[in-house]
Every structure is written in structure tokens, then in C-alpha cells.
Amino acid sequence: MKIAMVGSGYVGLVSGACFADFGHEVVCIDKDQSKIDRLHDGIMPIYEPGLDQLVANNVKAGRLTFTTDLAEGIAGASAIFIAVGTPSRRGDGHADLSFVYAVAQEVGQNLSNEAVIVTKSTVPVGTGDEVERILRDSGTAHRVAVVSNPEFLREGAAIDDFKRPDRIVIGAEDEFGREVMREVYRPLFLNESPILFTGRRTSELIKYAANAFLATKITFINEMADLCEKVGANVQDVSRGIGMDNRIGSKFLHAGPGYGGSCFPKDTLALLKTAEDYDSPTRIVEAVVKVNESRKRAMGRKVLDAIGGHDGARGKKVALLGLTFKPNTDDMRDSPAIAVAQTLTDAGVEVAAYDPEGMDLAKPLMPDVTMCSDPYEAIEDADAIAIVTEWDAFRALDLARVKSLAKAPVMVDLRNIYRPDDMRERGFAYTSIGRG
Structure with missing residues (x-):
């Protein structure tokens, strides 16, 4: 054919x-x-x-x-x-x-x-x-x-x-x-x-409904992560505990800096507009969109807190590791890294970044960010390291080298790829998502 x-x-x-x-x-x-x-x-x-x-x-x-x-x-x-x-x-x-x-x-x-x-x-x-x-x-x-x-x-x-x-x-x-x-x-x-x-209309709606539901799962576990930090619980265990229920499932229950990419942001918004046109409000999806947008800037503030807060951040340097909205793509559309970087630069922070595939597309979106040739160049003299995208290359960093290059051993892990106890034993001031 x-x-x-x-x-x-x-x-x-x-x-x-x-x-x-x-x-x-x-x-x-x-x-x-x-x-x-x-x-x-x-x-x-x-x-x-x-x-x-x-x-x-x-x-x-x-x-x-x-x-x-x-x-x-x-x-x-x-x-x-x-x-x-x-x-x-x-x-x-x-x-x-x-x-x-x-x-x-x-x-x-x-x-x-x-x-x-x-x-x-x-x-x-x-x-x-x-x-x-x-x-x-x-x-x-x-x-x-x-x-x-x-x-x-x-x-x-x-x-x-x-x-x-x-x-x-x-x-x-x-x-x-x-x-x-x-x-x-x-x-x-x-x-x-x-x-x-x-039917044709049913098929068209299935796509939007699927993406909106997955975006809802992501947003839900992100809100649970915030609650875990307040009450001293571990969001990864919460995810496992609810994900083992076959009615819920384990996928898309990984806490992080919010969803981005070519699908979820535009598709949830398009679904909202369709619902408005047909006078059938989708209040849950509306909340998902609002929560996700606010979360991205909140992750930038989380990094600022690790270097002394907004008032003490000016003139400091942060290394951003990962710019694409997820690993194994060069897609920068609605990536949380954009909002994180903007929050930092607005506070007067010098930002150096590295991504294995996304830097060419990131440059025009982040004009105030210095793009580096590898993660260690970005980390050199940094007051903090922020992991924004969970590329495999960042899961096995030479932590001794990281500690020797950075001005301060401060890591903000927005993807929970390292173990808190292990990082503390290695001498890092370590912050992650929803793990107390």
C-alpha cells in the first residue's frame, strides 16, 4: 500500500x-x-x-x-x-x-x-x-x-x-x-x-482525554510531594504504595518540577477551550493547568532557597543540569527548565547549563544562560547544582569531582535521582522533591 x-x-x-x-x-x-x-x-x-x-x-x-x-x-x-x-x-x-x-x-x-x-x-x-x-x-x-x-x-x-x-x-x-x-x-x-x-468525534476526544488524565496524575503526585515535605513523609514510597493498586497504576506518579513538552501543555489547554465552547466545564483539568504553571516557578524558588533565598542570591552561580522537558529528546517546548532559569536570572543569579541534546534549541529561549560543553564545566565554581532533567548522564556523576569543582556542595535534585542518605554521607547539602 x-x-x-x-x-x-x-x-x-x-x-x-x-x-x-x-x-x-x-x-x-x-x-x-x-x-x-x-x-x-x-x-x-x-x-x-x-x-x-x-x-x-x-x-x-x-x-x-x-x-x-x-x-x-x-x-x-x-x-x-x-x-x-x-x-x-x-x-x-x-x-x-x-x-x-x-x-x-x-x-x-x-x-x-x-x-x-x-x-x-x-x-x-x-x-x-x-x-x-x-x-x-x-x-x-x-x-x-x-x-x-x-x-x-x-x-x-x-x-x-x-x-x-x-x-x-x-x-x-x-x-x-x-x-x-x-x-x-x-x-x-x-x-x-x-x-x-x-466514531470520529470519539477518537478525537480520546487523545485529549488521555493526555489530560496523565497530566492530572503528574500534578496530583507533585501536590502530594509538597504535602510530604510538610509532614515528613516520602513521596516515592507514597507513589509506590498507591501505584501498586491496579486501579491506579504506577506510571506517571514520579514527582518533579511539572510537566512540559509538545503535548500535555497545549492539549490540556485545548481541552479546556473545547469544554468552554460546549458549556461543559472541566474543573479538574482547569486546576491541573494552573497548578502545573505555578509549580515551575516554585521549583526556581526552591533552588533560590538552597543558596540563601531571593535576597541573598544576587551574584551567586547555579549550574542547571538538564534543559529539555524530559530525557532522550531535544524538545524544549514548555520545559520546566525555562521557568526555573528565568526565576534564577530574575533574582540576579548567574546560570550555567548543560544538556546532552537540547542546548541548540534552548539558547534562544534562555538568552541569559551560559551553555557549557559538559556538566563539569557548568558546575565549576557553582554555589549550587540543580538537576532539572533526569538524563542518564546525570545519574552517575563523579560526585567527588563535583564536590571539588563546586564552590559549595549544594545540590537541588528536582528529579529525585540520588539517595538523600548517600548524598549527606558524601558531604552534600542535598534537597529533593517530597522526601522530607
């Missing part, structure tokens, strides 16, 4: 490469000529473990190609995926669907055969209806079906998530759409990956 993937960003490129690896013929389409040129040269526009090799293998096998020509790319394709960005719209927080609708318009004008148009982008309820209207009004003479097929990829583990999914959700309104999507996912169906067929 020929598949066209319109949009060669995170979702489009990972999905396209994985579909090609299943044996489909895949064309990835993007208007950004420089991005397509880099892909032709084997240069990935994003950092995702294993993606470069997966792309190279399928390009070599002739199953994966790249183009800027949409008409050429969709010709003969049985399934055309829309995988363009849906960022929060400036001013009102709604998902910006202009890119999705522009693709739908162009597809309708250039369609040369019957096809299923699949929204892979995260879109609010009812978007598929509008895509269907746009295609109908474009005057295409070919049979089309519009299907919703949300992605559930974790950055840093996207390839494995795609090939071994918890579930595949397909929202279709007719048998033509369901039939084509069964063929698209036939390799996974044979592996007994669960496929859930729903």
Missing part, C-alpha cells in the same frame, strides 16, 4: 518511517525545502533514539522517500495522513488548525484517486467534520473518507510505542475508511495489537 504522510515533523517522520518498516511504500511531504534536503542527506530534524537508522534503512530499501510536492506525493496513495502541527493559538489558547485545514484544501484540489484522509495531528472534537467539508467543497470527484487516528507516542520511546502500541484508535464513519485502516495497520493486527474502532 502507498501511504502519504503530510508533515515531516516528530509525528509524521516517526510514523512514516515505521509504516515503511512494516513494508508500505511511504512518501513524507513537507513544505520546508531545507528540512527535506536534510532528510535526503540523512540528517534528522529532531532527536529521537534510533530514528536516523530506521530512516536510513527504509530509504535504502526504497520504501521511504521525501518530497515538497504534495500533488506528486499523494498520487496513488490509498491513505493520506495529515501530521502537521496544531500549536496553541495566540490570544485564546484554542488549537491552531490552520495548517490542518490548509493541507485538507490542497489535498482536495490535487487528489487523483480514491483515498482515506487521516488526521494524525492532535485535533479538537469536530475537526474531522470540517476536514470532510473542505474536501467536499474542493470539488474532488473521487471517493474519500475522513478518519481520525490519534498518536500516542512518547518522545524518547516513539519507535517502540509505534511498533508495540498499547492500542490503536481509529475513528471512522464508514466501512471504506475502516477497511483501508485495517490494511494500513495489518502488520500490527497480526501481532495482536488491540485496535479500537470508534
Whole structure:
């Protein structure tokens, strides 16, 4: 089967490469000529473990190609995926669907055969209806079906998530759409990956509901961490204790500086706006968004407290280890590190930072932060070290070297990757999250 993937960003490129690896013929389409040129040269526009090799293998096998020509790319394709960005719209927080609708318009004008148009982008309820209207009004003479097929990829583990999914959700309104999507996912169906067929609007809502629920779990355990610090409890034990309950589960119960990334912040906000439009308030999600935003600045204040508080911080130096919103990605979108760094620099603190993959994207977001070549350069002469992202590289720091380089052996571990007793034995003034 020929598949066209319109949009060669995170979702489009990972999905396209994985579909090609299943044996489909895949064309990835993007208007950004420089991005397509880099892909032709084997240069990935994003950092995702294993993606470069997966792309190279399928390009070599002739199953994966790249183009800027949409008409050429969709010709003969049985399934055309829309995988363009849906960022929060400036001013009102709604998902910006202009890119999705522009693709739908162009597809309708250039369609040369019957096809299923699949929204892979995260879109609010009812978007598929509008895509269907746009295609109908474009005057295409070919049979089309519009299907919703949300992605559930974790950055840093996207390839494995795609090939071994918890579930595949397909929202279709007719048998033509369901039939084509069964063929698209036939390799996974044979592996007994669960496929859930729903209505299109239900599928669109499932994506938002899933992300909002996970964001709620993160925010809940972060609030429990604050309570643990007040009462002298250990949030990691609390997480284990409640996570062993099968009704709750252990995932997304790790206390930290708040959620960020390309999905949770914009998707929770988009869900709130959809709920407002339909006069069906989502008070829990509203609280989650507010608590998460305030938490990021609170983590900056936590670091300030470790170096004497706001009034005594001016002129001191803090080393920030980790800038991306999570490890194994270069994604800086809504990363807690941005708010932490801003809180510190606002207080007159000199900030030096290191991240294994995110510094190029971090530089324009953190103009007052000095980017360093390794963690030890950042730590040199620092009054405190703050671990903001739990990269594996930070789990095995040479602590003797850290102590000798730093001006003061002060560590604020916002990801709880070290043991408090061990750090105290090594002579560190150690602060973590929710562990008394």
C-alpha cells in the first residue's frame, strides 16, 4: 500500500518511517525545502533514539522517500495522513488548525484517486467534520473518507510505542475508511495489537482525554510531594504504595518540577477551550493547568532557597543540569527548565547549563544562560547544582569531582535521582522533591 504522510515533523517522520518498516511504500511531504534536503542527506530534524537508522534503512530499501510536492506525493496513495502541527493559538489558547485545514484544501484540489484522509495531528472534537467539508467543497470527484487516528507516542520511546502500541484508535464513519485502516495497520493486527474502532468525534476526544488524565496524575503526585515535605513523609514510597493498586497504576506518579513538552501543555489547554465552547466545564483539568504553571516557578524558588533565598542570591552561580522537558529528546517546548532559569536570572543569579541534546534549541529561549560543553564545566565554581532533567548522564556523576569543582556542595535534585542518605554521607547539602 502507498501511504502519504503530510508533515515531516516528530509525528509524521516517526510514523512514516515505521509504516515503511512494516513494508508500505511511504512518501513524507513537507513544505520546508531545507528540512527535506536534510532528510535526503540523512540528517534528522529532531532527536529521537534510533530514528536516523530506521530512516536510513527504509530509504535504502526504497520504501521511504521525501518530497515538497504534495500533488506528486499523494498520487496513488490509498491513505493520506495529515501530521502537521496544531500549536496553541495566540490570544485564546484554542488549537491552531490552520495548517490542518490548509493541507485538507490542497489535498482536495490535487487528489487523483480514491483515498482515506487521516488526521494524525492532535485535533479538537469536530475537526474531522470540517476536514470532510473542505474536501467536499474542493470539488474532488473521487471517493474519500475522513478518519481520525490519534498518536500516542512518547518522545524518547516513539519507535517502540509505534511498533508495540498499547492500542490503536481509529475513528471512522464508514466501512471504506475502516477497511483501508485495517490494511494500513495489518502488520500490527497480526501481532495482536488491540485496535479500537470508534466514531470520529470519539477518537478525537480520546487523545485529549488521555493526555489530560496523565497530566492530572503528574500534578496530583507533585501536590502530594509538597504535602510530604510538610509532614515528613516520602513521596516515592507514597507513589509506590498507591501505584501498586491496579486501579491506579504506577506510571506517571514520579514527582518533579511539572510537566512540559509538545503535548500535555497545549492539549490540556485545548481541552479546556473545547469544554468552554460546549458549556461543559472541566474543573479538574482547569486546576491541573494552573497548578502545573505555578509549580515551575516554585521549583526556581526552591533552588533560590538552597543558596540563601531571593535576597541573598544576587551574584551567586547555579549550574542547571538538564534543559529539555524530559530525557532522550531535544524538545524544549514548555520545559520546566525555562521557568526555573528565568526565576534564577530574575533574582540576579548567574546560570550555567548543560544538556546532552537540547542546548541548540534552548539558547534562544534562555538568552541569559551560559551553555557549557559538559556538566563539569557548568558546575565549576557553582554555589549550587540543580538537576532539572533526569538524563542518564546525570545519574552517575563523579560526585567527588563535583564536590571539588563546586564552590559549595549544594545540590537541588528536582528529579529525585540520588539517595538523600548517600548524598549527606558524601558531604552534600542535598534537597529533593517530597522526601522530607
